[in-house]
Amino acid sequence: MSVLLTGGDGYLGWPTAVRIASRTDDHVVLVDNFARRGWVETVGSTSATPVASMDDRLEALEEVHGVRNLSFVEGDLTDGDFVDQLLRVHEPETIVHTAAQPSAPYSQIGRERANYTQHNNLQSTRNLLWSLHENGLEDTHFVETTTTGVYGAPSFTVPEGGATMENQGERDDVPFPAMAGSWYHLTKSHDAANMRLAHEQFGIPVSDVRTAITYGTDTTETAADPRLGTRFDFDYYFGVVAHRFCAQAVAGYPMTVYGRGQQRKPFIALEDAVEGLARLALSDPDDRPDNHTVYNQVTRAISIVEVAETIADVANEYGLGVEVEHFENPREEDETHEMEIENDRYDALIGGQSVTFEESVRSIIETLLENESTIVAHEDRFLPDILSEG
Template sequence: MSIIVTGGDGYLGWPTALRIADRTDERVVLVDNFARREWVEEVGATSATPISWPEERLAAAAEVHGLRNLSFVEADLTDRAAVDQLLQVHEPSAVVHTAAQPSAPYSNLNGERANYTQHNNMQATRNLAFGLAENDMADTHLIETTTTGVYGAPEFPIPEGGATMENQGERDDVPFPAMAGSWYHQTKCHDAANLRLAHKQFDIPISDVRTAIVYGTETEETRPDDRLKTRFDFDYYFGVVAHRFAAQAVAGYPLTVYGKGEQRKPFISLEDAVEGLARLAVGDPDDRPSDHVVYNQVTRPIAIVEMAETIQEVGEELGLDVDVTHVENPRDEDETHQMEIENERYMDLVGGQSQTFAEGVRDILETLTRYEETITSHEDRFLPDVLKEDAEE
């Protein structure tokens, strides 16, 4: 038996695999085709942290942590035959599916990228679901990271998965309506629907982990050795807003808040995201869900302006001169939207938040200052247009 982690070369997949390997005697099989490295290079960006290749990573995991139950398979999950072979050889008790093209801006670049994103993401998930069902592994726990982006930005509190609909005096629980804002997010709406159908048709135990915006550079397992570092993207296409703000701070540019910046977005630290996935994969077998369960993998919503001011405060503690400036908002959005999202089920799973946003920011800035030259040499990849114009003057 084994536990498979797809996207095992990625930002979330690699540290998740390390934690799972530390908590089980089962073989932990990382699966990836290195596409994320290609996508980032394609848009002229790079990881701020040097990322080792699997052979060096696994050697470091054995040397530093004594983890000898990790292995790596290069495979493309859109290839059904490859998925069947993977499942038949390794007979997983759980599959943690973190593999996807995760960038909304990349998916919105043009029709080619939109089509690629939709095919890549949904085909991989369908192949895993049908692979488990048709290889007599319907009792394998399928854990997928979808996204809180499937909810959109409603004015009412977002439930943890479902909603109650009333029509002509009758009430029923229904899936929350999909309100994607990009071709990438739409793939996760389809994945969520397909996961429900896979459970209904095949009786596969499924955890749909709707992941918020993940920030941070380190987990307990990656911290001791640079060979164990996970990737850190800070560009417009693959870097989340907190990471781009941190890059601006390190490069000596002001943090540009669009408009009021009071709108709240759902966030979770890398540490807390890894913990939730690990607990789902290697928790007490008696506690493993036999149903289809939705988790809102978020610790709390954070306002954009609060995020910038926290980076400013922590940066100044570390000796950086950080300014926050408000600029005209080029986007059509509610700058005061106060997102509320229920997360009781997820917080019960992880036992509460283990890392605050300020603690995660400190990790980020301490890491990025080590790689300042990489940041500044790629500043055209993360600076907003207003700062690019100022830099050119």
């Protein structure tokens, strides 16, 4: 039996694969086309931390952790023939699908990147689901990281998955409506709908893991050797807000809070995000749900201004003298929205939050200080610019 993990070169995919392989004797197969490295280069940025080649990563994994059951296949999931061959050869018991163009700002640059994002993300997921069906692998557990961004910013507590609607005295449970605010987030809304349809039509067991803003530089396994490290993006397009703020602090750059910054966003540490995916991937087939299950992969909601102030406080412990400044918001959003989001199902899956935001920030600052020259060389990437669509 085997586990197939897509997006194995990515920020979340690589450490998840390492944890899964460390906990099982089953074969774990990674697949990636290394597109993320290229996307970041096109916006003039790079990972703050060195990202080793896949060969070096696998060699280090065996040397450091004694893990020999992880292998890598390079390929493009938008190619249906490639996906068919991949699934026929490996017949995975579980697929953990983390491959996607993950940046909302990148998808918003213009028509070309919006189209690319939607084609890449939707075609990959459809190919995997249809290939499972057409190759008689409908019992394979399909786990995908979608996003809490599919919920938008409703004024009520966000449920963990569906909702109950009432009209003219009749009530029924329905999927949460797609309220995404970017061309990227809409791909995950469509993926969520397509996974639900694949479960209904093909019987494929689905875990839709709606991932919050994920922060952190390492997990327990990847911290053991620099060659095992995952990437850390800090630019406007691919760096999540907590990472960008930490990089700005290290570079001596004012932390750029857009607008009032009072809006609360869902967050989760990389360690806790990886743990949930690993537990789903390795769940006993006899105990695994055979239905369609939604998990809100989040541990707490934090306002953007609180994120900035917390990072500033921690950074100042290292003598960085950080300031928080407010800038005109380039995004259309409610700067006072206080998101509340249910996460009971995911919290039970991981057994509760394992690391606090403050602890993660200290680890991030320490790691980035070791890579300060890379950040300073790309500090012009902290804020958006206009890219040509050539």
